[in-house]
Amino acid sequence: MVESEDEAEAACAVVLTPPLSLEGGLAAELRPANLAQRVLSLFLNVRPGSDLSHFQLPATFNLPKSQLQLYGEGVYCAGEDLLGRCARGRDSLERLACVVAWSISTTRPPIFGFAPYNPVLGETHHVSTTSGCGGGLNVLLEQVSHRPPVTALHATDARGEVRLVWCQSPAPRFHGASVEAAVRGARELRLLRHAETYVIGCPGLLIRLFPSPACEWxxxxxxxxxxxxxEAQLSYCRTRRSFLGFGGGDARCVRGRIFRSAEPGDTLCEIDGFWDRQVTRRDLATGEVSVLYDAQRAIGDLATPVVQDRKVGWI
Structure with missing residues (x-):
């Protein structure tokens, strides 16, 4: 039997899922019934304090994408060019503020009860874009270790101004009423034209099981x-302290400050806001308040990437 060209093309078509965004996207497609009850049933035989790095999650709880793709989308799926803005900053303080804004943009809304597939050792995810930072990005991720799971990323822009290098390993642990997933390792953002390297940490993911299921950074x-x-210090926290998991206000608050590493007590700027709305920066010297990060512009209703070259899968 001879397949037509259309049938052959359909058979090898690249299927992409929507990225995580504030509105719609993948979260709108994943709304199964009794999800909280199903999640709780997973931990009936798991002791508090257990390391969940090698926990076998049923496929029904997996997102339709791997951890590599999830990391990569945080770099190449964005509504505005925050990486390019880092390279265009007029002075070191503005560039640091832009790097802080970019780091906040990689904080995407998590989906309670779902996790990406664990990549196999040696698995890669390679994406080249034709728009965005410096006229395009070339992003390569690889799973370089299985136990513990470690992911490496290298990305450059078309103009050769920005380079991203990072190596991360999630370390989830069960605590009875919650699961805490710390992210070990660091991310490096190098602005080559300015000969500056920024070392950036990553918030942990807290999955609350009791008293009310929730997922927050x-x-x-x-x-x-x-x-x-x-240097900048950020704190992803609730607006108020909770009592035994109750209350605590908004869980998407971001607060912090920018200061000189040699004078940690001398704050230059204060940072305050919510990573799913707006984050502002207040210059203590002038009192000026400006918008540091606008989530709606950066990660609001992100479109699904479109494959432009089906032979190599470029988007």
């Missing part, structure tokens, strides 16, 4: 540039 993040001597 939490923890402290540092952004450090040794060349400029500037």
């Amino acid at each position: 939490s923890g402290d993040v540092r952004v450090v540039c040794a060349e400029s001597g500037l």
Whole structure:
């Protein structure tokens, strides 16, 4: 039997799923019934304190994409060119603020009860874009270790101004009423034209099982540039303290400050807002308040990538 050209093309078509975004996207497609009850049933035989790095998750709880793709989408799926803005900053303070804004943009809305597929050792995810930072990005990810699971990423822009290098390993642990997934390792953002390297941390993911199921980013993040001597500290937290998991206000709050590493007590700018709305920066010297990050523009209703070259899968 001879297949037609259309049938052959359909058989090898690249199927892409929507990225995680504020509105619609993948979250709108994944709404099974009794999800909280199904999630709780997974941990009936798991002891508090257990390491979940090798926990076998049933396929019904997996997102239709791997951890590599999820990491990669945080780099190449964005509504505005925040990476390019880092390279265009007029001075070291503005560039650090832009790097902070970009790091916040990689914080995407998690979906309770779902996790990406674990990549196999040696698995890769390669995407080349024709738009965005510096006229396009070339992003390559590889699973370089299975136990513990470690993912490496390398990305460059078309103009040769920005380079991303990072190596990360999630470390989930069960605590009875919650699962905390710390992200070990660091991300490096190198602005080659300015000879600056920014070392960026990552918040942890907190999955609350009791009293009400929820999924939120939490923890402290540092952004450090040794060349400029500037540093930022961010805290992903709730607006109020919770009592036994009850209350606590909004869980998507981001607060922090920018200061000189040599003078940690001398704050240059204060950062405050919500990573799913707006984050502002207040210059303490002038009192000026400006929008540091606008989530609606950066990750609001992101479109599914479109494959332009089906032979190599470029988007």
